[in-house]
Amino acid sequence: MMKMATTKKKKEGSKGHQGLVDFVFSWSISDVMNEKLYTDKVKQIPETFLSTTHYMQSFIYPLIEETHADLLSNMKTLSGARVCEVFDVKISKDYKPPKELYYEISLKQMGENEKREGSYEPQFGDLIALTDVRPKCIFDLNRPKRPYLLALIQGMKDEGSFGLPILSSKAIEFEKQDNEKGKKGDKLFAVYLTNLTTNIGIWKALNPDPEASNMKIIRSVLQVDPSVGGNCTLCSNEKTTGASELYSSAAIRNFGLNKSQETAVLNCIATKDCHHQNMVKLIWGPPGTGKTKTVASLLFALLQMKCRTLTCAPTNVAVLGVTNRLMTLVRPTSECDTYGLGDIVLYGNGERMKIDDYEDLFDVFLDYRISVLSYCLAPLSGWKGSTKSMIQLLEDPKNQYQLYLNKEKEKGENDDDDDEHDSDEEGERKEGLFISMNASGSQAKVHKIENQGLKNSKQKFLKKVIDQTVKENKKKKPKDKAASQKFKHHKEEDNAACSKKNKMEKGNRVETCLTFDEFFLKELNSIGKRLIFCITSLYTHMPTSFIQKEVAKDMIRVCNMLQALGTLVRNVAATNDGLRDVLFGTQTAERRIRHFNELRVTRMECLVKLQHLQERIFLPNLTENYEIRSFCLKSACLIFCTVSSSSKLHTEGMEPLELLVIDEAAQLRECESTIPLQLPGLRHAILVGDEKQLPAMVQSKICEKAGFGRSLFERLLMFGHPKHLLNVQYRMHPSISLFPNTVFYGKKIMDGPNVKSVTYNKRFLEGSMFGSYSFIDINNGNEQIDNRCSTKNLLEVYVIAEIVSNLHKQSLVSKQKVRVGCISPYKAQVFAIQEKLGNTYSTDRDSDFSVNVRSVDGFQGGEEDVIIISTVRCNGNGSIGFLSNHQRTNVVLTRARHCLWILGNSATLVNSGSVWKKLVLDAKSRGCFYNAKDDKNLVQAISSALIELGQSDNLLNTDSVLFKTARGKVCLSDEFSKSYARIDPTGDDLVSKLAAINLKDEPSTSTRNYGN
Template sequence: PQRFTELVQYCYSTTSMQVLWNGEALESFKPSRGIRQGDPLSPYIFVVMKIPETYSSTSIYLRSFILPLVEETHADLLSSIRTVSKSPISQISRIRETKNHQSPSDLFYQITVLKKRGLAYEPVVGDLIAVTNVRPKCINDLNNHCLIAFVHRASNFCITILSSKLITTLDQNKEIRFVVYLTNLNTNIRIWRSLNSELEGGNMKIIDKVLQVHSSDCDACVECLGKENCNGSNSDIRGKISRSDLNDSQRDAVLSCISLRECHHQNSVKLIWGPPGTGKTKTVSLMLSCLLKLKCRTLTCAPTNVAVLEVAKRVLVQVRKNESGGYGSYGLGDIVLFGNAKRMNMDDPHNELRDVFLDYRVRALGKCLEGWKHSLASIIFLLKDPRRQFLKYLNQTKEKKNMKNEQDIATPWTFEDSQNEGIKRELYGFKHNEGGDGCFSRLRLAIKECLNVLKLLPKKFCVEGTLRDFCLANACLIFCTVSSSAKLHLKGMSPIELLVIDEAAQLKECEATIPLQLRGVRHLILIGDERQLPAMVQSKVLNVIKMHPSISLFPNTEFYNSEILDAQNVKETVYGISLFPQMMYSSYSFINMPLGKEEFDDNHSQRNMIEASVVSEIVKLLHEEYVRTNKKITVGIISPYKAQVCAIEEKVKRHIGVSQNGGFEVNVGSVDGFQGGEADVIIMSTVRCNNKGSIGFLSDTRRVNVALTRARHCLWILGSGTTLLNSESVWKKLVIDAKKRGCFYNAQEDKSLAKALLYSLIELNEVNDLQNVHSSLFSDAIWKVRFSDEFWYTLRRVGNRETCEQVFYILQKLLNGWRENHKKKMFVYKGLSSQLLEQYEVNGSLSLFWTVDVMQENLHCIQVIMVWAILPHSDIYSIAKRLDIVYRNYTTLTIDQCKYKCVQGNVVIPMWWPEEDSCKCSEVDDGMLSKSLACLEIADDTEAMPKNPLSRMQQLNQWFQKLWRGRN
């Protein structure tokens, strides 16, 4: 409509507004048809305020993020819907209305989904799902057959949903119904509640401090400066810090941060800055262990699970190392980590963080308290009616006696009477000696108090949620993601004193408002490096780097202007680890992958299956080295594309399985997923391989910085050197730097990687590239080898990897002088080729066919092995007949040279003769035999050879192809 267009154009013309159309800023607004309210697939428009540099109030600051949050949620949903055919899905077995169902607003339904193989999706709270009658294969299926719902509760495949539309009885009686995962809204809902001040606590002190235009980051508390905290506890802490292996700047950072605990006069924000590997996490772990000893209630959070787990592990190491120093009598009870158990890999029994993980702690306490319930009830009954309990005891005693002796039936009654008389005498004497009813009144009062306490205990610890709140409320150190910190906004929750945010540069600013509003937070400590991902704050503190110098050299020069210093310990030779003798596996190397093939998966994400195969082979070698030496090693595999991450994970599982036994740990993830993490060995797969130098978002220098700085000892980068050199990005500089430093290697130079390349090319049907790989496989063999084109063709047709591995295992032995012990002739044929042709069995149905031939090399004739094909056993007669045509044109001397066998011990070695001392050798490629083959006419059962002058290899290759096709 005209008025709507005028309104939008007015908003665009103002300096305080900006128009977003389909998520992109407009330079000019042109109205379009087709806008549908609430439809994520239709064009949409937002008129949003331009985010200012200063704010007059905290409410304006919070409101400025609301519409961008809506836009981000819309974009997430749109991305999920576009790939709905690949979304997790489960089949519904039952739908019914809940007690809270009220049309038309509260459309609550209970759904039971089937536990069925292949449909393993189990909805969780916060999931946005599509409920549909068909399994969606495209977007149109959602338009015609679905409604959107939000998962409100979930437990054991039984979920409660809030539906966007009424589900009629007719709908419920449909034969099949599915739930399809779209996205999870938990984080965005928590941010929304935080921005709208709906969270319990509403603490705005830190936010208000940051928004003050004239506030100085260096303003120190005057009152705290005027008095040094010199009590015994602080003296112990300072002694511990001085004895640590931190450098001066790191010690100052720890002292400065823990001093905040004593300041109640003002709010402050501190920043610990440093590039990757400079000891930030080490500094923070010592700081947190000191705060634990001071009983300072501190929340430590980060944007990702990886970063949270890394900090928690370091703190746990510090605490366990200093347990004798006295952290209290409760061990690790003052430390709590909570979050998603599956994403944090808490199901692994070797995970050292299980001792502090909240779910396991609650489960352990629950078992203890469940054991008390019966005992508590028994004690309450005893105190309420002791006579009845005593009689019950006597009856039980009587039954036991009856079982022993049926003749003493009357005895228990006599026993009871005598006992009652004895008790009466004791009580009378007690009453007389104690002076009346005073003692009994005190006893009745004590019993009443005990009963009140005993009745209260089951109510205090009756449900799991109460135990969770109890653990969280009494912990000194709490670890979680920034989003999960919303669970600490509870009534009655003990206030948090200090907030520590690790990897702050990676955090969305609006998400940070969740923990900042926690009740009691007085001070904020940020840790991060804005040069990796978008920064929230800026400051610099000189730290000492701990990566191996060869790894840190390029990032230090490229990203930090060589300002970072190498610590003395990393300069020492013993710091590095030597895994393999090859230089390719030194501390830093670029492994060139010229034969890689980039492609899109079904979700339009890039992958490179050849690179994935090589990466998995390297992991296999590392695992074999771990098994041999039993030395603990952690391996991280990084790729910028999700499809490549999935491909590598699948291949690694195939090679070494999925077990993580603590000694050998492998983590595969994206660049963002590794922010804040590190490993002994990092393998990076760059994926891209094209002639144009197109590398997409791989050119983002911040992500490059993150990827290159995750390794402690070894960093191996896999990629196409040509593609990266043509990219005109930071990767061009990296490849040039690697070549200058002698760290540039081709994957084919390593035999194991060459085999992985070979098998991968065979699987991908890339026959033309096979011959570029095999030369490195047998470079140090005794015999030289030549392959017919048909060998690669038949090898590809074989298909499975096991057979290919067996073929090259046989070839490896052949070229190093091994021969089968022929006790009897495998075939009988009168032709000349029967004296030369060898048939070695590969498996039950296929054989490797090869001969010894001679070739000219450096004015000599030398024996070589000629590999012809991999074919069924029965084809040997046809092959022999064809080769017989060739060998009829050999001279007698050449035939003798082919047949000559020189044996040294158990090894057959190739012979050579000076060219002048022998007749003209037959050439394996094209040569003398071409003319002879052209004029041959065969009159027997073989087909006539063509008249055109083709080489022997061409003739035989054409025939082998015909032979193979005839069998298929």
């Protein structure tokens, strides 16, 4: 499969127009470092467009400049770039100079120390620099011996191939080390620069094949007409509600949607049947309004209606979130176990998705499905072979046993030297399955199941197969003397049936064949487990168009029968009551064997049902993984993937999709939306998002100014495009939601009944300062710039550490589960908080006390019980940089459920004249403004922090937190301070002593003067 994908990727640069990779390869180091390289090329992106060509071309140079800016940014931090050493370079069979310089590189195996330090494993789409030194700066890439050389990773290592396929910007000169000839060889390193996968996907979408591309929806949004987003008048006139729509309406009403959510879902469902125009619907979901729940309910309805729908999102996290929510709706409503999940496909890279953390999604994850179906569709070990073997065993066990004896005899005669293969392995070879494990049991290989990029999940699957096919029940020993005699009698009969009392000499070892009972039990167990695995896998992973519901019900019944039959057979065999007599139909058996009728009936019913299923189940003849992949995608009703991954769905023969749903659409650059919008057959799109939260990230200042970060969602709203507002929020305590609702949403959002409940008002710390909402003023701080030009405020770091520590102590006392989130807009502050907290607290959200520290971008879509915000900025001129951004402010203020505590320098924020000024004044007017000096624990934390940070001179001022909070006060004259400074230059020793005096809970309020 990967080999095919690689071939397609290699054609990227061979189109008539210049490809994005060609631009990148053409840049010299001076070009990369030139921040103004495309200043005159990047134009302001229009709000309306004259044609589809005008639309696409408007994004071309902004995309090139954004790629250039991203590369420049990574070049500036080259000393910290990930590096791996190249062991060998060989010319690929596709090598066609001067443009198509394809090679295969193999990487040097790393030692344990290198692995521990963190190694670089190149991924598909990575742009790398090839150099003969480990670069410390950008100019190391342009050494005279090896000039500036770039390469693009074209795919992952194929089975049986030499190494990683790459496309190089220039011819590579490399001489491999040869110890025999005494050649030292060349040194070559691959240095990670950036990943171009997404941008190449956008480039292809902006340069479509005019004959193959679907421009219907894109044409509808060139000139924005508000009426296009409304309901179709022609459909309204001829509308008759169908049975499927009525069923879907009834189904979603069971999900507890509020009026605004239900209206949005039903309106979007009605859109699917419109063939008069191509519409784009907008669902506006402010924080906490149940946006994901609404989308999942919509998708559930579309699944019931068998409407082929693609659901995309900008990130893997968002895709997993909406898929997981849909599954919580689908599983409880399923009448037949996991039947129907074959209509749902989650598509993407398992490692990047971290799919192992989402075990509930394995049944819809495409790579896992391919592995399972490749096993089930195998002619011998899969459904067909296992069904045939079980029917033969149940229909004529005597004949099957005789075949076994003949095989053992033949093996004894012709294979005397082979004493390593026991009967289990021989039986499995007969069924076409061989599983081998290493000594530790940590690796497993199954015939025709290739590595799909899964790690733990793949191992779990293989373990499941092993458990289903190999594990053998322990043999039951006779319990009493009579049973022992009966057992001995049957064994003597079987031994007689096998030549020379069933004993075959193998060297110095004597091996005895299985008795009939042993053989039947083993075969029933082995084949039964394989068959049950295949049955459950097929009704789970095959689309409902191939397996009808009634057939699935019969499949479940057969599984139950096989399990019941196994239990009955084991019970009869364990008591040695004559299993042979039951299966061979001896007339006297009925009178003397318990469970005779039950076993006979179960066996016959199972046999009939299996034969019936054999006639009713028609599986596709697929042997290769890429064929199964295509089959799954073509047959699915709902497909989930990232927007960039949707480019891989533009394949020949792909069944048309009807609807596109883009979640978090406001975080998506408009040009990126063009990837899924052009999918074959697509008629309508539903965009879900909130333009008042974080937009897409744009690296280039030139592109940002040109409007490159604007989403299609935002542009449509600019022209009054209709939207369905979700107007009830269920996350924030009303005191938390009040400010963002007023400032950002014009008081259009209502608080849900759950957040208005008295029980929602939770207290995690004592004191009014730590109520549901508060601004805590910290005016002693000092903002600093780190080596990456990011800002931090270490005093706020210490205060956060103190608050978190107190929360943890209180949580242990109260045994109350608490989830804490610490947010800052600045990466330097995030790192500083993480470093201060260390590994003291769990980050696992399921633990009794968890703390997660992230940037604003990292918390988009997230929520916690308690949120602590560090605003960082502390200066005299009110400069707060991008902190003033309304969208970032909105996100940071809407993550908390029960408590939101904002730390900052009020003077700086008020002087900024930004939205933060409004917030500080609002907190004061509501009585939610507090000074850190009002809390004794925070005073101690601040004092300790100033001493540790070498800022103890701030504590010697009479207006410092140390003096303002003292009960009895010590004042120092200027002369005394100067004199003591000669003894204690840092002043730390004196401050520590004064702090000890001032922080004592003394009744005295007098002032002590020293040095006058």
